[in-house]
Amino acid sequence: MTKLSLSETLKQMAGMHESRSETDRLRDVYADIEMALQSGVSRKAVLEVLHKDGFAMSLKMFDKALYRIRKAKRSNVTTKCHADEHRAGAIESETSTDQPPLEKPVTWPRKPMTPADFREIRNQPHDWVALSKPVIKK
Known part of the structure; x- marks a missing residue:
């Protein structure tokens, strides 16, 4: 079996209706569905x-599946943005010499704050006057 025919066989297996849930199959055509919905096509028309094509979900199930897919996409984008910001901050802190290094490295995702964490922050000395001045970017 050649590599091309193996690839085609695997793609066909991935598209088989019996072995995949409707939400998984919906995820495959999500971009097309969103494009249709944004251009004014009703949800009922998309569902028809x-x-x-063989889907058997109700309108309520369709809405729930779209909600879950959208939420997962937003979550992935948000996580990726936080990771990019963290990497950019790490690079900036390595190249910047005018700022003191952080005491503790910031990691993502952060752990939930506890009352002890808030007490520690509150008890640290802060220069409130400097913090109240507007930031002037050069």
């Missing part, structure tokens, strides 16, 4: 087209 999906029914013709």
Whole structure:
């Protein structure tokens, strides 16, 4: 079996209706569904087209599946943005010599704050006058 035919066989297996949930199959065409919805096509009309392709979900299930897919996409984007910000901050702190290094490295995701953490922050000395002045970027 050649590599190309193996690849085609695996793609066909991935697209088989029997072995995949409707939400997984919906995820495959999510971009097209969003494009149709944003251009003004009703959810009912989109669902009718999906029914013709073998989907059996109700409108309520369709809405819930779209909600979960959208939420997962937002979560992935947010996590990726936080990781990029963290990397950029680490690079900036390595190259910047005018700022003292952080006492504790910041890691993502952060652990939930506890009352002891708030007490520690409150008991640290702060220069409130300097913090109240506007930041002037050069």
